Amino acid sequence: MGLHEILLLLGIGRKLGQAESAYITMGEAEEAYRIVCEEYDKKPHGHTKIWECIQELEDLGIIITKISGVGMRGKTTLIGIPEVPASILEKEITRMLEMTE
Numbered sequence: 001m002g003l004h005e006i007l008l009l010l011g012i013g014r015k016l017g018q019a020e021s022a023y024i025t026m027g028e029a030e031e032a033y034r035i036v037c038e039e040y041d042k043k044p045h046g047h048t049k050i051w052e053c054i055q056e057l058e059d060l061g062i063i064i065t066k067i068s069g070v071g072m073r074g075k076t077t078l079i080g081i082p083e084v085p086a087s088i089l090e091k092e093i094t095r096m097l098e099m100t101e
Contacts, residue, residue, distance in 0.1 A: 001056075001057075001060070003042070004037075004042070004044075004045055004049075004053060005053045005056060005057060006093060006096065006097065007033060007036045007037055007040060007042065007097075008029070008033045008036075008050065008053050008054070008057070009057060009062065009063070009089070009093060010036050010090060010093040010094065010097070011029060011031075011032030011033040011034075011035060011036040012024065012029050012032060012033075012063065012079055012081065012086075013081065013086045013087075013089040013090040013093060014032055014036070014086070014090050015028050015029065015031075015032040016080070016081060016086035017086035017087050017090060022080050023066070023078035023079060023080040024078070024079055024080075025068070025076045025077070025078060025079075026051075026054070026076050026077040026078075026079065027076065029050075029054070029079050030047065030050055033050060040097065054077070054079065061082075062081070063079055063080065063081055063082075064079070064080050064081070064082050065077050065078065065079050065080075066078050066080075
């Protein structure tokens with residue numbers, strides 16, 4: 001995993017920790033990622049590159065995605081983290097990033 005995948009994953013973990021459901025939208029993930037990039041003084045990637053990072057994280061089995069359905073306005077990708085509490089994920093990624101500084 002590259003730095004931006006790790007930053008994206010940290011943003012997703014933080015947002016999921018605050019969410020009322022097991023999934024967040026792609027838009028929420030992008031917003032959280034941009035906040036994390038600002039925090040770590042990194043230039044965020046654009047939407048297409050973020051989407052590629054999401055696909056890579058899913059291919060690695062770190063996140064799961066599904067297309068929104070009934071009850072949501074419009075169509076978006078929903079993102080979740082299987083089997084690992086978001087708070088633990090956030091703590092571990094933050095620790096890893098601090099070690100690299």
